[in-house]
Amino acid sequence: MLIERKILSDFSKLVRENRNQNFQSNLKVGVDLGTSNIVISVLDENNNPIAGMTKESKVVKDGIVVDFIGAINVLKIMKAKLEDTLSVKLINAATAIPPGIIKGNIKCISNVVEGAGFEVINIVDEPTAASTVLNIKNGAVVDVGGGTTGISILKNGEVIYTGDEPTGGIHMSLVIAGYYGCSIEEAETIKKDKNRESEVFEIVRPVVEKMASIVKGFLKDYEVHEIYVVGGAASFEGFEEVFEKFIGIKTIKTNESLFVTPLGIAMNCN
Template identity: 50%
Template sequence: MFERSDMKLANSEFSYCNTLIENFETVTQKPITAPSAVYYTGVDLGTAYIVMAVLDEHFRPVAGAYEFANVVKDGMVVDYIGAIHIVRKMKQKIEKQLGTELVYAAAALPPGTFELDSGAIKNVVEGAGFEVTNVLDEPTAANAVLKIRDGAIVDVGGGTTGIAVLKDGNVVYVADEPTGGTHFSLVISGAYKMPFDEAEIYKRNPENHKEILPVLQPVIEKVASIILRHIRAYDVKEIYLVGGTCCLQGMEKIIAKQTRLPTMKPQNPMFVTPLGIALSCKQGE
């Protein structure tokens, strides 16, 4: 219904975003070791993945790493020591690659969880050896990369779906509900009679996406209903998908059909928020 016009719109609106992601994907395999006066690091503690993005003094990607982890549940840190260990290990690996110490970092939380968990997230990043210079909400971080002025940014992570409505470039409403990639894996586990961990791996393989999309349609439609409920009071014209779960091919078409709104996503939605966190990092005061 929206496919052709959406593709044109996505190509133009996501030009900066897709270029940044392409560069980041490249440096995760081959870091840029040219010296920089300062490095800015973004740490994204996700339910499924922890991602670390490192930018140089010109805010260009120079290195990065990501690792599957079970240290966060529904946006909350549940394995504090394990989270510190993973982040510290990533930090040390990248420092060895770049031949320098990483000092400054930013972090982010799902919308609506600041009072509950902002201290824990900050303590994890500080416990790994960083000086935390900014903690922000995930939709604001994502928009540092997307640069959307009007619409709804929907971050479907491993445990939750976060929604932010933007008007004139400002976030005017945020919400977060427990439905995400974990629920997708539970459906696959039940449908295919396989252990949950195997379902997680099966889900992440792009070669299986066409096959599992019809199986996952009911839970994707639930995500769409969550989106609709939260944007109903706002004049939202477009939906922008980010988050690792949105890597599922064809998911955006189901949400577009259910919401009757153009629904777009960049080429690798998993890396949008981590890069936005790094872009929001700053030097210590």
């Protein structure tokens, strides 16, 4: 997994340092409309990170677009900034959905991306996108997002099951807000404060155990020997240890877990 870790580190630097790499080939674009963040990832045809951008947003809730115009406007601004930085027009894009959402919501997500000026050429479910980055052939990929916990189970490189339940990062924030008697916005800030990570993790541990319980339920009819966790809500140190102890299956978390799925979406832009 060393190659995958390097790709994630490279992409994270591009996003956080607001820069891009030189390129001489066709570009692959991924648009991740998350509950907490919208991420655009840009790769070259060999899946090397070229540029990226992330923006906090509340336009999507549990895989459902709740602010259609707002989502389009945010995405348009991000697209324009990346095009200006790269001096190239971004045309085709892939996007992703939580597994198990209804067809109408899938179309709505696609319409947002197309409304921002992209042509959607592929739609993939989020945990499957993550498995592309991690190069997983067997096991379960769990994507812990802002609003949901999704799973894809793979056997010999094929997805044999997907599932999704509404427990994610926002539920951590609700618990934090209740504990400290503060607003959701303040709770979000506390949750992301690295200096308070160990303190906060003990507060949200019951939510993490709830997520593990959801995953354990998904796995009850399948033989799985490894679980891979990704997603921004899984960023806490020790997150994977709670999963492994609760479920009893080896659980692995890579670096830069927030960016695994966005990169995987772009890799499926073909």
